[in-house]
Amino acid sequence: MRVDDLDEVVPTDRPEVVLLALVAPCRRRLLAYARPVDRYQYLILMGLCLLVTLPLELVLGARVYRQPKRLLLTMLAAAGIFVVWDIVAFAWDHWQYSSRYVTGWSIPGGLPIEELVFFLVIPICGLLTLETVRRLRGR
Amino acid sequence: MMGAYTTLTVVSVLGVILYELLLAKTGIFRQGSYWIAMAIVGFFQILVDGWLTKLSAPIVTYNESTFSGVRVFFDSPLEDFGFGFALVTLTMVVWDQLGRRAARRDEGSVRGDTPADSSSGQSG
Numbered sequence: 491m492r493v494d495d496l497d498e499v500v501p502t503d504r505p506e507v508v509l510l511a512l513v514a515p516c517r518r519r520l521l522a523y524a525r526p527v528d529r530y531q532y533l534i535l536m537g538l539c540l541l542v543t544l545p546l547e548l549v550l551g552a553r554v555y556r557q558p559k560r561l562l563l564t565m566l567a568a569a570g571i572f573v574v575w576d577i578v579a580f581a582w583d584h585w586q587y588s589s590r591y592v593t594g595w596s597i598p599g600g601l602p603i604e605e606l607v608f609f610l611v612i613p614i615c616g617l618l619t620l621e622t623v624r625r626l627r628g629r
Numbered sequence: 630m631m632g633a634y635t636t637l638t639v640v641s642v643l644g645v646i647l648y649e650l651l652l653a654k655t656g657i658f659r660q661g662s663y664w665i666a667m668a669i670v671g672f673f674q675i676l677v678d679g680w681l682t683k684l685s686a687p688i689v690t691y692n693e694s695t696f697s698g699v700r701v702f703f704d705s706p707l708e709d710f711g712f713g714f715a716l717v718t719l720t721m722v723v724w725d726q727l728g729r730r731a732a733r734r735d736e737g738s739v740r741g742d743t744p745a746d747s748s749s750g751q752s753g
Contacts, residue, residue: 531688532681532688535677535680535681535688539673539677560724560727560728560731561724563723563727564720564723564724564727565720567723568716568719568720568722568723568724569716569720571719572712572715572716575637575641579633579634579637582633582695583692583695584633584634584691584692584695584696585689585690585691585692585695586689586690586692587688587689587690588687588688588689588690591686591688592688612716612717613716613717613720615670615673616666616670616716616717616720616721617720617721617724619666619669620662620663620666620721620724622666623662623665623666623669624660624662627661627662627665
């Protein structure tokens with residue numbers, strides 16, 4: 491079932507109704523209600539990724555953010571290629587983004603701003619993980 | 630026929646592997662830390678990608694005809710994991726290339742008297 495297929499919007503933000511909707515047979519109808527926060531869901535998810543990995547830099551000393559020039563160049567070269575892929579894939583209709591869960595802000599090429607954030611956040615999380623593992627294992 | 634997303638995934642995974650082995654040569658595939666890091670990244674990808682793709686409330690919906698149709702964990706297309714592998718690996722390889730270059734430069738400026746050291750520095 492795709493959320494976008496839902497047709498009826500139930501105007502409620504009463505938590506007990508939303509909770510009921512999760513188990514009730516009328517789930518399909520009730521879930522159609524979009525909370526205002528929903529459009530930030532993708533961005534919030536990305537924010538959580540950064541938040542969860544931040545201790546790797548601050549506590550475990552990954553030294554990724556502390557090399558801003560190297561990080562920036564890496565992002566431009568590596569992540570940049572995948573942004574191009576993403577724009578092409580989006581244009582070729584490989585995938586779409588639910589309007590419910592994105593802000594609606596987009597970059598030239600029609601890609602939601604969230605996708606650009608994705609290609610910054612995920613590689614950074616990867617680098618933080620790599621450098622932390624190296625550091626803990628003594629390289 | 631292979632879907633376009635499937636094809637692009639295979640091409641990018643092979644492309645990144647070949648880039649490392651033939652051009653970058655950072656030796657990252659021989660490092661245990663790389664594989665450990667990728668295992669950790671892979672675990673978190675299951676969660677994060679799952680949140681994006683779960684069919685009960687998908688943020689990203691896939692055109693069924695462009696991928697293999699195989700969905701794993703929380704409805705993530707199998708291709709996503711190739712995509713993730715290529716994205717994160719390429720990032721790490723470029724990161725190491727830039728680090729190696731910087732290390733070589735520093736080494737050169739500290740010593741001053743000798744030409745650039747030919748030993749590649751880190752491996753293993």
